[in-house]
Amino acid sequence: MSAVSRGHGHTLVEKILARASGKESVVPGEIVEGRVDLAMMHEQGAQTVQPFHEMGATRVWDPDRVVIAIDHWVPASTEGAAVLHRILRKFADEVGLPHFYDVGNHGICHQILAENGWVVPGDLAVGTDSHTNMLGAMGAVAAGIGPTEMAAVLALGRLWLKVPTTLRINVRGTLGPGVTAKDLVLRALGEVKTTGATYKAVEWTGPTIARLSMPERLTICNMTTEMGAKCGMVAPDSTTQEYLAGIAKHPMHPVSADADAPYERTVEINVDGMPPMVACPYSPDNVRPLPDVAREHVRIHQAFLGSCTNARIEDLREGAAVLKGHRVHPGVRFIVSPASTAIYRQCLSEGLVDLYTEAGAVFTNSSCSACFGGNMGIIAPDEVCASSSNRNFPGRMGPKEGRIYLMSPAATAAAAVRGEIADPREYA
């Protein structure tokens, strides 16, 4: 850890917010009006409609910069959810919002943004979900906001932001076999803790980050939310450009931090020799080496491979590689929920749906699924879930006593096979 004094350079978030606010440069603490490049709503957007009308707004500032992607209850599992969807569909028709990812073309909102190129380097993006941070992997500032604030964004195309200081997480070393980007972000959470980046930007840097694929970058930026961060980001490079080639929905304005950028703090992590990690109940920062937890024979009742953090095709292949040749342990429900319909179809064509279901897993349509405890995959009060998702707060998967252990897709599959928390490297 080191404190750096203010030089002339600027961090990535400062440069992006300078552009968004039409200024030459900005400094931390400054309040700016940022023009929004992309606004995303999921079901919570239903609560945007009333304030939008109460504000006296009649049109949306730029319908081609607004995406609606329903994901929490898809298809609607309750009357209440059906009403939320109905409100959104009527609003989209009324004000003319064409980019609506509805049932059949649906996916987890953040994944929809990523795989369709809706957020590109240099963007200021906001969404009505806290894990909007994930899109910072594109070299953008992407932050979660509430639905009333979204109403103001739809009406005005801008919002106020306090320019944050930046916490840098600098990563060196090579992830070993069976050790993943999820293990890296859990390790970082163990050090930064759930309040360590509150109000701050997190910027991932270093040779290990430069080698990460875009799906891996999405995973590590996703869980900067659990650090309290306003946004989490990776500077754009050739990996970003290749991922977005042919799918970017609008022009890019890539920027990087200056060499003398003033970071409030730098956390150094060396992943050489790092084991898989697990976040134990009831906080994402209650992180321990997975082999230590495995030695305690923590029996599980449910395993969940899903969520915006880890349900991309690479994650489902990772889980399948562990599961192949094994069966889901008797007494374990293994729920697999791809992050988008496109990933669902990819799983079908690669034979992964067969592999999972033949092994005894349930393979669901794309949605947030068991992650948030409001739709399906609820656990009983005295049950334990091994999960590739992002939160293990009391009540997150239903009852406040339920215990959730957060881990990689490989470790989730290993737990499903063993019936208790298990080291995925034993299934390589």
Added chain:
Amino acid sequence: MREIIEGRVWTLGRDVDTDQIISGKYLTIIDPNVLRTKVLEIGLPEFASQSKPGDILVADQNFGSGSSREHAPQALRAAGVGAIVADSFARIFFRNSINLGIPTIEAPGVRAIFNRFDTARIEIRRGTITNMRTGKSVSFPPLPQHLIDLLEAGGLVEKVRRELANGAAPRGPASP
């Protein structure tokens, strides 16, 4: 917004996340008057039935962490909370709460000077919170002017309504 806010105190610990304020199973409810009956069901179960309008929440660090759900401050506003004070807030909760016009004040050290049902007196512009039973107080940095403006308008809806009525034009991205 009132300059001086006084009310009966409910205390809360640290890391009271939005799941503890409004559980995920209630997220399809959008009527604030229904939400208020579920508020703090996990974090402080007796609050929903026993709180009175004007009561003040005093929490430890990281109040409102987790999801972006505005149901959480909506439910607290419907319950009539006079203010929410904490050693620190999670950022989205803080914005949501201020946007709804709830006086939301970050005052490091505040939790330690209160017990349940003490009376708190908050002087917004002076930047002090006093325990009227013990006389102890903590100070907090004055809210930035744009947040004062937001609270004085009664929240973001009214502020934007005035802006639009005064001819504010929507603006597209900073450059194409």
